[in-house]
Amino acid sequence: MEIREAAEADWPALFPVFDAVVRAGDTYAYPEGLSSAEARAVWMEPPPWRTVVAVDEGEVLGTAKLGPNRPGRGAHVATASFMVAAAARGRGVGRALGEHVVDLARANGYRAIQFNAVVETNTAAVALWRSLGFRILTTVPGAFDHPDHGYVGLHVMYLELVPA
Numbered sequence: 001m002e003i004r005e006a007a008e009a010d011w012p013a014l015f016p017v018f019d020a021v022v023r024a025g026d027t028y029a030y031p032e033g034l035s036s037a038e039a040r041a042v043w044m045e046p047p048p049w050r051t052v053v054a055v056d057e058g059e060v061l062g063t064a065k066l067g068p069n070r071p072g073r074g075a076h077v078a079t080a081s082f083m084v085a086a087a088a089r090g091r092g093v094g095r096a097l098g099e100h101v102v103d104l105a106r107a108n109g110y111r112a113i114q115f116n117a118v119v120e121t122n123t124a125a126v127a128l129w130r131s132l133g134f135r136i137l138t139t140v141p142g143a144f145d146h147p148d149h150g151y152v153g154l155h156v157m158y159l160e161l162v163p164a
Contacts, residue, residue, distance in 0.1 A: 001061060001093065003100045006051040011040055013060040014053060018043055021083045025147040027122050028081075048075075050104060054084075054093050061088035064097040066104055069114045078110040082125075094125070098132050106161050115157040119144050126155065134159045 006014065015036050022030045022039075030042060044051050049067035053060050062084035068075035080101045084093045105113050113134070118125055120139060130136075134157040142151035 001054055001056045001096060003052055003054045003096060006044065006053045006063065008044075010053050010055075010060060011036070011044065014043070014063055015039055017060055017063060017083055017085045020086060027119050027125070029117065029144060043081075048108075050108075052097070052100060052104075054088075054097055061085055061091070062093040062097055064101050066101050066108075068110075069116070076109075076111045078105045078108075078113045079116060080105070080113060089124075094128055095132075098128060102132060102159065102161070111160070111162050113159045113161065115155070117144070118155040118157050119146065120153040120155055121146055121149050126157075129157050129159075132159065 018039050019034075022028050022034065023032055025032065034042065043063070043065060045065065045067060049065055051063065051065040054062040062082065064080055064082045066078055066080045069077045069079040082094060082097050082101075084097070102113065115129065115134065118129065120126070126136075137156045137158050139153040139155050141153050143154040144152050146152045
């Protein structure tokens with residue numbers, strides 16, 4: 001598996017991953033039914049954002065994006081989002097993307113990474129982020145409308161990259 005910067009030519013293979021994850025409705029609050037162009041604008045943001053893809057033999061297994069959590073005086077803290085194709089789950093793709101993004105954030109001078117909305121019922125993601133050193137700062141109760149579990153909490157998770 002190779003993780004590299006996403007190119008425009010990757011979007012046709014990346015969009016079905018994005019669309020399937022959003023359509024599942026259990027991890028992202030993006031509106032369902034975004035067109036390819038609308039989804040691309042959400043996922044392939046311009047610099048300082050960076051979008052990467054995990055590929056194996058030309059197949060897109062997953063993707064991540066990294067950028068400033070807030071503009072201006074908050075731009076020293078990164079945020080990131082991740083999506084893994086259903087067929088690639090359980091193969092270490094999420095971990096590889098997570099490690100890559102943490103390294104990328106450090107290399108780009110971010111002091112920390114803050115995830116604003118990790119769905120509490122997404123136990124695989126919560127366990128992965130905790131194993132990479134993230135901690136839950138708080139949980140916003142009932143902030144996510146899960147298709148199976150109803151209103152569930154969103155964790156705010158944080159990883160310090162350099163000492164304050």
